[in-house]
Amino acid sequence: MPTASINQLCLRIAESNDEAAFGKLFRQFYPRLLIFTTAILKNRETAEEAVEDVFLKLWENRKVLPAVNNLSYYLLVAAKHKALDYLEKAKTIPQISIDDAVLDAGVAMQIDPETALISAENIRIIQSAINGLPPRCRLIFLLVKEDGLKYRETADLLNISIKTVETQMSLALRKIGEALQSHSINGSKSYQSDSSRK
Known part of the structure; x- marks a missing residue:
């Protein structure tokens, strides 16, 4: 909301x-x-x-x-x-332990696409990547991105350092980026193989 x-x-x-x-x-x-x-x-x-x-x-x-x-x-x-x-x-x-604060797999992050160019497939890949993050990393990512907490607020809430929040956010964004890039490469390969059959 x-x-x-x-x-x-x-x-x-x-x-x-x-x-x-x-x-x-x-x-x-x-x-x-x-x-x-x-x-x-x-x-x-x-x-x-x-x-x-x-x-x-x-x-x-x-x-x-x-x-x-x-x-x-x-x-x-x-x-x-x-x-x-x-x-x-x-x-x-x-x-x-904040590692115990694992969000249920059934509770998917409500991703609000910044532009209409993000396809439903990309959203699915992003959600899958988020669900695959380590528990601590996923919790921090969701607090920052879904709940809109600042790094300092997240650190205070979980009794951790801002540096830990920064590190975990970098890890999360890298994993999501890798998932999107991997899909993009695999998607273009399958498109090329489909074209060669025509």
Whole structure:
């Protein structure tokens, strides 16, 4: 969902307590927050409770929504803190590895093509390349590219250095580029062999 649309929803929620707009916001962010908190808590039911708590708090504090610059980052940070609160209450705080924060293969990145020239086949190749990235690399890539987090925000959220974010983003972009280039070379070879049969 474009940032402008999210900002409009936030304004409607804050100014007129628009529950329908809040429902749209909930449906937009709930799946990603659930995956993120499940990776921390290792328990889907507890993760669901944590995310629901985040949205309950968001509704209670809805008047400040228009002042939030990056709602995606805000919600991810809130979900992280809520999940850690749950762990604290359970007195079982493990060392959280971002390698564990693997996004389900069924949750594909919603790629918004920058131009209409990107074909559906290229989008399929890009999604396949993203799904094939190592877990840490994929998580960082999706936080930056899909959630729109800055490198500093991603580093802060995952308790890693900006250098690690830069390195993992370079790796991700290189792998995606290689996948596209490989398809381009293989595609042109198959086209040439098809032409020679005519």
